[in-house]
Amino acid sequence: MGAEVVIEGLTKSFGRQTIWRDVTLTLPPGEVSVMLGPSGTGKSVFLKSMIGLLKPERGTCVINGVDIVRCSEHKLYETRKLFGVLFQDGALFGSMTLYDNVAFPLREHTKKSETEIRRIVLEKLEMTGLAGADKKLPGEISGGMRKRAGLARALVLDPEIILVDEPDSGLDPVRTTYISQLFLDVNAQSDATFLIVTHNINLARTVPDNLGMLFRKELVMFGPREVLLTSEEPVVKQFLNGRMDGPIGMSEEKDSATIAAERAMFEAGHHAGGVEEIEGIPAQMQPAPGMPTRQGAIRRKDRVMQILHTLPPAAQEGIIESLSPAEQAHYGVDPLPADIGRHSSTTLDGATAYQPSRGDL
Ligand SMILES: Nc1ncnc2c1ncn2[C@@H]1O[C@H](COP(=O)(O)OP(=O)(O)OP(=O)(O)O)[C@@H](O)[C@H]1O
Ligand SMILES: [Mg+2]
Numbered sequence: 001m002g003a004e005v006v007i008e009g010l011t012k013s014f015g016r017q018t019i020w021r022d023v024t025l026t027l028p029p030g031e032v033s034v035m036l037g038p039s040g041t042g043k044s045v046f047l048k049s050m051i052g053l054l055k056p057e058r059g060t061c062v063i064n065g066v067d068i069v070r071c072s073e074h075k076l077y078e079t080r081k082l083f084g085v086l087f088q089d090g091a092l093f094g095s096m097t098l099y100d101n102v103a104f105p106l107r108e109h110t111k112k113s114e115t116e117i118r119r120i121v122l123e124k125l126e127m128t129g130l131a132g133a134d135k136k137l138p139g140e141i142s143g144g145m146r147k148r149a150g151l152a153r154a155l156v157l158d159p160e161i162i163l164v165d166e167p168d169s170g171l172d173p174v175r176t177t178y179i180s181q182l183f184l185d186v187n188a189q190s191d192a193t194f195l196i197v198t199h200n201i202n203l204a205r206t207v208p209d210n211l212g213m214l215f216r217k218e219l220v221m222f223g224p225r226e227v228l229l230t231s232e233e234p235v236v237k238q239f240l241n242g243r244m245d246g247p248i249g250m251s252e253e254k255d256s257a258t259i260a261a262e263r264a265m266f267e268a269g270h271h272a273g274g275v276e277e278i279e280g281i282p283a284q285m286q287p288a289p290g291m292p293t294r295q296g297a298i299r300r301k302d303r304v305m306q307i308l309h310t311l312p313p314a315a316q317e318g319i320i321e322s323l324s325p326a327e328q329a330h331y332g333v334d335p336l337p338a339d340i341g342r343h344s345s346t347t348l349d350g351a352t353a354y355q356p357s358r359g360d361l
Helices: 043-050 073-080 098-109 114-127 143-155 173-190 201-206 225-229 234-241 256-267 295-306 313-322 325-331 348-354
Strands: 005-014 017-027 032-036 058-063 083-086 161-165 193-197 210-215 218-224
Touching (some): 005 043, 017 043, 017 210, 017 218, 032 201, 043 161, 098 114, 114 143, 143 161, 143 173, 173 201, 201 234, 210 234, 218 225, 218 313, 225 234
Parallel strands (some): 032 193, 083 161, 161 193
Antiparallel strands (some): 005 058
16 A cells, blocks of 8 residues: 655745645545646645655654654655655756666665566656667656656556656647556556646546645645535635636736636636636546446545545545445435535635544544
């Protein structure tokens, strides 16, 4: 089983600039989670804090009993071996071929023979659509290829925890969906715990078990995907529909006067952008046929059903609808009448009701 990551009260600043404060969430073992948030809200800083590259001032991040924030260098080195990380910029070594880049963690952390390393490296390159590109240098390939090479390297040690920072940036929509499929297939095979940072709304809607969002220096929400996908919270709705109409602005967050002025403009007919207003919960992507069943998905079902009563009504409804009749009978739940809960809202304060660290996840 993948490792559980328990984060409590994490606060990170650079000098006098607080990036985020009091972030509390649990990544359930073997489940796939996605973190959303406008540019600059500290998503990459969050991932770097989880692997101890950055040191938050307060709070804990505990993996297998080790607090990454305050442990010794030796423990940190050991615990880092559990992670596979795809950094936002790919972080490839520019003077090494893709082959050597992907082989690097194996040579650094294992005693495997070059024959075995070759087998693994070629397998991961093939998985990420890079077969035949092994002799290229990072400077000689496209941005999307660099991203996939970074992913191949992140997967090479069969990590228990996989962190990926914007896997879709630089990828076309079809490649992005293939990468999404790859994540679910890797998760089915390895039961690794995933945290994916992305701006890609298709991925966010269809891949993860859990969804979270950072905004205004705080974790707005983190919980089962159905909670965020049915949320009426303006910042969440704006983000999921990619519109200008809402609290998120071009540079910083808008103040209320700007929001009101813009609202008048949109009501007068100016296009707020975005293609369509998507409501409701699209089906989650599944591992490809022939892959093992995702153990994380099975555990999640039990976990979510235990906290069902704490979730907003619209999320409850979506979760119950996603169960088969046999599962509904097993958990003793009935589908709700269509008009109950559909327009319920989730407030910022309400969000904390299903924060995992409260002991209910
Ligand atoms: N090493 C650092 N020193 C000082 N400030 C930093 C450092 N790293 C990040 N920051 C600041 O922290 C804030 C959050 O940065 P971060 O890269 O985490 O944003 P992000 O949410 O990942 O954005 P994007 O979606 O654009 O990748 C930014 O204001 C950035 O300038
Ligand atoms: Mg980032």
